[in-house]
Amino acid sequence: MNQNDKDTIICRCEDVTLGDIRDRIARGEHNLEEIKRSCRCGMGPCQGRNCTPLIAKEIAAATGKPLEEIALPTFRPPTTAIKMSALLGVKKDD
Amino acid sequence: MIKSADIVVIGGGVVGCSTAYNLAKLGAGKVVVLEKKYLASGSTGRCGAGMRVQWGTETNCLLSRESVKMLSHLPEMLDVNIDIEFHQSGYLLPAYTESMVEQFKKNLVLQNSLDIHAKWLTPEECLDVVPFMSLKGVLGATFCAEDGHCNPFKVTEAYATAARNLGVEIYTNTEVLNIESKNGKILSVHTASGDIATNTIVNAAGGYSKQVGRMVGVELPIFPERHEILVTEPVEPTLGPMVMSFYHNLYCQQSPHGSFIMGLGHPNEPETFNIKSSWQFLCDMAERVVEILPPLARLNVIRQWAGLYDMSPDRTPILGNTPAMERFFTAAGFSGHGFMISPITGQLMAEIVLGKPTTFPTQMFDAGRFERGELFKEPLVV
Numbered sequence: 380m381n382q383n384d385k386d387t388i389i390c391r392c393e394d395v396t397l398g399d400i401r402d403r404i405a406r407g408e409h410n411l412e413e414i415k416r417s418c419r420c421g422m423g424p425c426q427g428r429n430c431t432p433l434i435a436k437e438i439a440a441a442t443g444k445p446l447e448e449i450a451l452p453t454f455r456p457p458t459t460a461i462k463m464s465a466l467l468g469v470k471k472d473d
Numbered sequence: 474m475i476k477s478a479d480i481v482v483i484g485g486g487v488v489g490c491s492t493a494y495n496l497a498k499l500g501a502g503k504v505v506v507l508e509k510k511y512l513a514s515g516s517t518g519r520c521g522a523g524m525r526v527q528w529g530t531e532t533n534c535l536l537s538r539e540s541v542k543m544l545s546h547l548p549e550m551l552d553v554n555i556d557i558e559f560h561q562s563g564y565l566l567p568a569y570t571e572s573m574v575e576q577f578k579k580n581l582v583l584q585n586s587l588d589i590h591a592k593w594l595t596p597e598e599c600l601d602v603v604p605f606m607s608l609k610g611v612l613g614a615t616f617c618a619e620d621g622h623c624n625p626f627k628v629t630e631a632y633a634t635a636a637r638n639l640g641v642e643i644y645t646n647t648e649v650l651n652i653e654s655k656n657g658k659i660l661s662v663h664t665a666s667g668d669i670a671t672n673t674i675v676n677a678a679g680g681y682s683k684q685v686g687r688m689v690g691v692e693l694p695i696f697p698e699r700h701e702i703l704v705t706e707p708v709e710p711t712l713g714p715m716v717m718s719f720y721h722n723l724y725c726q727q728s729p730h731g732s733f734i735m736g737l738g739h740p741n742e743p744e745t746f747n748i749k750s751s752w753q754f755l756c757d758m759a760e761r762v763v764e765i766l767p768p769l770a771r772l773n774v775i776r777q778w779a780g781l782y783d784m785s786p787d788r789t790p791i792l793g794n795t796p797a798m799e800r801f802f803t804a805a806g807f808s809g810h811g812f813m814i815s816p817i818t819g820q821l822m823a824e825i826v827l828g829k830p831t832t833f834p835t836q837m838f839d840a841g842r843f844e845r846g847e848l849f850k851e852p853l854v855v
């Protein structure tokens with residue numbers, strides 16, 4: 380891997396590089412849940428919309444597993460970022 | 474997979490990993506950890522990451538005081554190169570009723586007698602610690618600067634790495650399906666990848682510890698209870714301490730990363746393995762936290778999740794053997810504060826299992842206390 384590839388940012392929210400992801404995969408973290416927890420990729424404001432498919436491809440390439448077999452991390456609500464203030468009073472109206 | 478072991482630890486959370494490390498350190502022979510998913514995939518990786526020494530029973534004060542001491546230099550102690558993100562930014566516990574004031578002042582006497590430097594703050598003094606908090610209804614608060622947080626994934630990884638360095642074998646994606654026993658003695662554990670012969674088990678299965686107990690016919694009074702939690706977008710550091718209100722039943726802390734993490738206890742939560750998130754929690758949480766910390770209304774929530782508390786009837790863990798089955802040890806029932814006491818818990822468990830003198834008296838953690846009616850109820854919990 381050349382230096383450029385290494386420094387490519389995979390997760391823009393949390394500044395995780397391709398080099399970092401490849402190191403983790405090489406260390407045996409072959410699962411998106413584990414990688415997410417160890418380096419925070421996918422935990423930022425976009426919640427993995429950009430980086431998750433890219434990391435899944437990296438795992439597939441490194442392990443030889445078909446892409447469809449790489450389990451996606453649990454999808455967590457809320458669907459998009461939501462202001463606390465928007466949640467106030469909701470229950471009373473219900 | 475290995476065919477036999479001196480001790481099998483069931484559960485790769487922070488408690489299982491800390492126990493395995495301490496067992497190996499004390500020369501327990503071959504120690505194996507079996508984890509059904511990956512390390513810290515249970516409550517440990519879902520927790521609020523808080524640690525505090527402000528407790529209402531002597532036991533909890535001692536367990537947490539000793540653990541915080543160990544966490545403060547954990548990587549050196551374990552000889553591993555892992556940053557556990559240890560931060561002491563304090564816990565502020567505001568009081569809203571006269572009876573809370575009374576209880577908190579009693580706690581301070583206890584804590585100060587145990588060399589825990591918590592102190593009373595007037596409402597105005599609270600603003601020195603959290604300038605933007607609302608003083609509505611606040612009669613005062615206790616504050617302890619030694620409280621704080623560290624990263625549960627990293628603490629687990631640190632213990633697991635140190636344990637492996639001492640020869641412990643850790644198998645992830647390996648669920649214990651059954652335990653073979655005969656005449657009150659353990660013979661082996663059964664997994665999908667094979668059996669391991671052993672006569673000693675440490676049950677560190679968190680919310681699933683009752684199920685593991687049932688595999689040897691032991692009925693533990695531990696039940697799982699869902700607790701929800703959320704995180705906001707990261708912002709500039711503004712909130713130093715954890716704010717924990719037993720009146721609102723909530724806690725809220727800004728992590729070193731800048732995001733705010735908060736959760737609350739729900740009084741009517743049923744016994745369940747359900748760890749789904751609910752919109753009711755999202756709304757309740759926003760409502761209550763904004764009451765105490767109004768500027769948080771402007772923050773974006775980006776993710777919510779849930780985990781299990783392994784509840785015991787007095788919210789104090791069970792640590793030790795159960796008479797019905799020889800060498801079947803349990804370390805569970807942490808009721809929402811098992812992460813912060815995991816360093817000393819692992820040490821005590823190793824001492825108990827190996828029959829060594831324990832660092833503290835441990836009879837109050839005996840599983841038989843519930844039948845005898847000797848409960849050690851902790852008042853300070855969310």
Ligand SMILES: Cc1cc2nc3c(=O)[nH]c(=O)nc-3n(C[C@H](O)[C@H](O)[C@H](O)COP(=O)(O)OP(=O)(O)OC[C@H]3O[C@@H](n4cnc5c(N)ncnc54)[C@H](O)[C@@H]3O)c2cc1C
Pocket residue numbers: 483484485486487488489507508509510511512513514515516517518519520521522523524647648649650677678679680681685700701702736779780781782783804805807808809810811812813814
């Ligand atoms: C929302 C929330 C917030 C919390 N906040 C805090 C906090 O701020 N501070 C604090 O100190 N504590 C907190 N806690 C409590 C803390 O998370 C737990 O007490 C602690 O993590 C318990 O660790 P453990 O290792 O005993 O359990 P776990 O981490 O649950 O580990 C048990 C492991 O056993 C495995 N397992 C179960 N059955 C089997 C089987 N049959 N075979 C193999 N493996 C099995 C599970 O997969 C799991 O990984 C919180 C908990 C929750 C849910």
